[in-house]
Amino acid sequence: MRSESAATNLRCVDCQQSHALEYRLACQACGGLLEIEYDLQRLKDEPLVQPHRTGVWRYAAWMPVQDGTNFVTLGEQLSPLFQISRLGAELGLRRLWIKFEGSNPTGTVKDRSSQTAVACARQFGFDAVGVVSTGNAASSIATYAARAGLRGLVCCYTRSTAAKMAHLAGVASDVIWYEGVYDDMIRHFDAAVDRGWLFDGGATRNPFKQDGKKSIALETYEQLGRAPDLMVYPVGMGETLLAGQRAWVALAATGRIKKPPRPVSAQSTEANTIAEAWRTGAELRAKTIGYTVAEGTAVGDMGAKGRLTLRRIREQNGLAGDVSDEETLDMQRRLAQTEGLWVGPTGAVPLAVTARLAREGKLDPNAEIVCISSETGLKGDWPQLQVRGEEPSLELIRQSLGRPPTE
Amino acid sequence: MRSESAATNLRCVDCQQSHALEYRLACQACGGLLEIEYDLQRLKDEPLVQPHRTGVWRYAAWMPVQDGTNFVTLGEQLSPLFQISRLGAELGLRRLWIKFEGSNPTGTVKDRSSQTAVACARQFGFDAVGVVSTGNAASSIATYAARAGLRGLVCCYTRSTAAKMAHLAGVASDVIWYEGVYDDMIRHFDAAVDRGWLFDGGATRNPFKQDGKKSIALETYEQLGRAPDLMVYPVGMGETLLAGQRAWVALAATGRIKKPPRPVSAQSTEANTIAEAWRTGAELRAKTIGYTVAEGTAVGDMGAKGRLTLRRIREQNGLAGDVSDEETLDMQRRLAQTEGLWVGPTGAVPLAVTARLAREGKLDPNAEIVCISSETGLKGDWPQLQVRGEEPSLELIRQSLGRPPTE
Numbered sequence: 001m002r003s004e005s006a007a008t009n010l011r012c013v014d015c016q017q018s019h020a021l022e023y024r025l026a027c028q029a030c031g032g033l034l035e036i037e038y039d040l041q042r043l044k045d046e047p048l049v050q051p052h053r054t055g056v057w058r059y060a061a062w063m064p065v066q067d068g069t070n071f072v073t074l075g076e077q078l079s080p081l082f083q084i085s086r087l088g089a090e091l092g093l094r095r096l097w098i099k100f101e102g103s104n105p106t107g108t109v110k111d112r113s114s115q116t117a118v119a120c121a122r123q124f125g126f127d128a129v130g131v132v133s134t135g136n137a138a139s140s141i142a143t144y145a146a147r148a149g150l151r152g153l154v155c156c157y158t159r160s161t162a163a164k165m166a167h168l169a170g171v172a173s174d175v176i177w178y179e180g181v182y183d184d185m186i187r188h189f190d191a192a193v194d195r196g197w198l199f200d201g202g203a204t205r206n207p208f209k210q211d212g213k214k215s216i217a218l219e220t221y222e223q224l225g226r227a228p229d230l231m232v233y234p235v236g237m238g239e240t241l242l243a244g245q246r247a248w249v250a251l252a253a254t255g256r257i258k259k260p261p262r263p264v265s266a267q268s269t270e271a272n273t274i275a276e277a278w279r280t281g282a283e284l285r286a287k288t289i290g291y292t293v294a295e296g297t298a299v300g301d302m303g304a305k306g307r308l309t310l311r312r313i314r315e316q317n318g319l320a321g322d323v324s325d326e327e328t329l330d331m332q333r334r335l336a337q338t339e340g341l342w343v344g345p346t347g348a349v350p351l352a353v354t355a356r357l358a359r360e361g362k363l364d365p366n367a368e369i370v371c372i373s374s375e376t377g378l379k380g381d382w383p384q385l386q387v388r389g390e391e392p393s394l395e396l397i398r399q400s401l402g403r404p405p406t407e
Numbered sequence: 408m409r410s411e412s413a414a415t416n417l418r419c420v421d422c423q424q425s426h427a428l429e430y431r432l433a434c435q436a437c438g439g440l441l442e443i444e445y446d447l448q449r450l451k452d453e454p455l456v457q458p459h460r461t462g463v464w465r466y467a468a469w470m471p472v473q474d475g476t477n478f479v480t481l482g483e484q485l486s487p488l489f490q491i492s493r494l495g496a497e498l499g500l501r502r503l504w505i506k507f508e509g510s511n512p513t514g515t516v517k518d519r520s521s522q523t524a525v526a527c528a529r530q531f532g533f534d535a536v537g538v539v540s541t542g543n544a545a546s547s548i549a550t551y552a553a554r555a556g557l558r559g560l561v562c563c564y565t566r567s568t569a570a571k572m573a574h575l576a577g578v579a580s581d582v583i584w585y586e587g588v589y590d591d592m593i594r595h596f597d598a599a600v601d602r603g604w605l606f607d608g609g610a611t612r613n614p615f616k617q618d619g620k621k622s623i624a625l626e627t628y629e630q631l632g633r634a635p636d637l638m639v640y641p642v643g644m645g646e647t648l649l650a651g652q653r654a655w656v657a658l659a660a661t662g663r664i665k666k667p668p669r670p671v672s673a674q675s676t677e678a679n680t681i682a683e684a685w686r687t688g689a690e691l692r693a694k695t696i697g698y699t700v701a702e703g704t705a706v707g708d709m710g711a712k713g714r715l716t717l718r719r720i721r722e723q724n725g726l727a728g729d730v731s732d733e734e735t736l737d738m739q740r741r742l743a744q745t746e747g748l749w750v751g752p753t754g755a756v757p758l759a760v761t762a763r764l765a766r767e768g769k770l771d772p773n774a775e776i777v778c779i780s781s782e783t784g785l786k787g788d789w790p791q792l793q794v795r796g797e798e799p800s801l802e803l804i805r806q807s808l809g810r811p812p813t814e
Binding site: 054074075076077078079080081082086100103105106107128130139142143144145146147149151153155157158162163165166167169170171173174176177178179180184185188189191192195197198332333336337338339340341342376377378379380382384385387388389390391392393394396397398400401403406 | 461481482483484485486487488489493507510512513514535537546549550551552553554556558560562564565569570572573574576577578580581583584585586587591592595596598599602604605739740743744745746747748749783784785786787788789790791792794795796797798799800801803804805807808810813
């Protein structure tokens with residue numbers, strides 16, 4: 001049977017060594033990151049879209065799963081791409097779009113890579129897939145594992161928020177609640193992965209897991225019919241930017257677009273390692289970070305993925321920026337009030353960075369810009385609003401709407 | 408220009424008087440509820456689906472909006488229809504489906520009627536639309552109003568939950584926070600509606616608002632290619648059941664299906680007025696209700712809509728059932744663990760009622776059953792889980808997965 005996938009081999013991003021297409025987390029020669037290569041001729045010859053399929057499997061040839069019986073789906077649809085004209089006008093940008101990832105089954109962009117993670121876990125014969133996470137990635141992996149009938153082992157610290165912990169406890173077959181921080185747990189998790197106990201659903205190493213996120217670029221191309229001038233990604237480990245740009249590069253290589261959009265890295269100022277290096281021209285430097293509302297960008301040490309992200313931004317004439325929590329929350333509110341889009345804080349960071357770059361004169365007002373809003377606002381934990389309730393009356397409504405006084 | 412809509416007139420459900428197709432909230436002759444009638448020949452002759460459109464506008468002829476420039480959309484897609492075979496087998500039901508409404512823009516089925524509410528507000532020249540609500544309906548109406556550039560005036564009591572209040576405060580242009588209960592506010596709101604200050608976005612009276620929910624049946628038909636034997640609806644004011652069944656009846660009248668599915672009303676035991684009347688054969692009796700986790704079913708006095716709901720269930724050979732909060736929460740967990748679907752409590756009620764009716768021998772094991780899961784679990788307010796965190800170790804992971812001891 002012909003493979004559903006056009007994947008041909010793995011290649012090291014550092015030493016360029018090619019490896020056979022098997023489950024492998026690092027280059028055998030130099031320990032570097034691996035990426036999957038695809039048969040570009042096949043990607044060019046075949047139609048881009050398989051319209052009868054859902055989720056990342058619409059672009060099955062572009063994904064690393066060979067046998068369609070391993071696909072897993074929760075009825076995903078293309079996430080909506082909105083032109084936000086009113087807010088764009090306020091920012092002085094004429095062609096501004098939001099790709100809203102909150103419509104995914106667990107409300108975040110992570111559902112794209114969870115589809116390839118769980119399907120590849122099946123492909124390589126695993127009965128379990130797992131991740132160490134503060135909540136969003138964990139509930140996404142656990143949800144798709146449940147749908148596929150696999151075990152989902154997720155490690156979450158006990159300081160996560162009530163909504164995330166409830167969601168996780170609801171969907172995951174195996175939860176390890178631990179005391180400490182990510183670094184305390186990840187080395188044990190990696191050791192378990194290295195023993196073959198479970199498939200690696202994390203963002204640091206596994207080339208098979210991440211390719212689902214290529215679909216964010218493929219969908220944007222399908223919806224827009226062209227490449228935008230700029231794609232603005234929220235950057236934590238850099239996975240969405242790296243996968244999205246890999247897809248754009250392949251769309252160019254297969255003749256569908258002239259050139260990839262310029263990638264823009266959007267971070268919280270609290271964790272602005274890419275932005276700092278890009279502004280100074282220096283190498284990437286890890287930093288110790290504190291709290292930011294944009295939890296999805298809260299990575300102080302991106303490691304090898306960070307170096308690759310910075311390299312791709314420089315190669316592809318990209319940009320990088322960062323914003324304060326105040327700018328992020330202000331943009332979250334403006335987006336809700338002017339366009340009705342309710343995004344989580346991390347999902348507001350790309351637009352807030354775009355606003356800042358526009359103010360600084362770094363953007364062409366006529367450029368076509370797509371901002372990735374990576375998460376729904378529904379999933380947030382919100383403090384109880386302190387409001388004073390009024391006595392119900394018709395007069396309250398009249399005043400609020402500014403209607404003429406009644407007799 | 409030809410109207411997008413096949414709507415022809417309003418008709419009173421009680422005295423059958425026909426009225427012209429204008430904004431009207433009650434029968435001029437008897438004060439009864441109004442429903443919109445459509446040109447069945449046109450609905451029969453035209454293709455059901457306009458595939459280039461999104462949301463309820465895929466079925467524009469079946470909706471009450473004449474001019475496409477008044478349509479409003481937030482990039483809705485068909486909500487997924489899942490066959491849940493594993494859980495179905497546990498319940499002894501071979502053909503069980505979930506229509507998952509959590510994928511709608513604000514995470515609930517209410518987004519369907521908000522589309523027609525806001526588009527009709529435009530159609531009839533209003534600059535504001537509003538509702539009295541404990542949260543979900545309010546944020547949905549406010550979101551679509553923002554998208555359309557209209558004002559959204561929502562009245563919400565101050566005892567609502569933190570997540571709902573934050574969402575509402577984020578998206579709504581006008582919020583009135585009030586002390587008291589629904590009944591205290593609704594009479595003032597209705598007075599404002601009667602003065603023409605704003606378009607009625609509530610569930611009690613407005614025939615134009617509710618027709619968006621017909622799309623839940625039209626989508627199910629489009630996805631399944633046939634009518635199921637039973638449709639199980641969560642019932643609060645009865646709007647979803649009434650609108651869904653109106654669409655099924657019209658699908659039968661236009662020759663697309665042989666007969667409508669039997670409607671099943673699913674309520675919380677706390678607010679089981681329809682179930683009580685159905686079991687005893689008596690008239691509907693309002694009751695004073697207390698707290699239920701299934702907030703969407705917490706209506707003790709359904710008024711005229713309740714009488715109509717009961718009448719339709721009897722006319723269409725339907726069923727009715729109710730479940731305790733314990734049964735609801737248990738089903739919420741089972742659905743997450745076996746199928747990866749994370750629904751809110753109200754969204755679990757139809758499946759819990761189905762399970763109970765199956766246990767009581769009231770369902771054919773071979774019947775095809777579609778349960779409406781009306782809301783996402785992401786939007787809930789969750790108590791902080793009390794878990795004891797473990798010290799991170801490899802041994803924890805080994806034990807959780809049941810792998811052999813390491814040396």
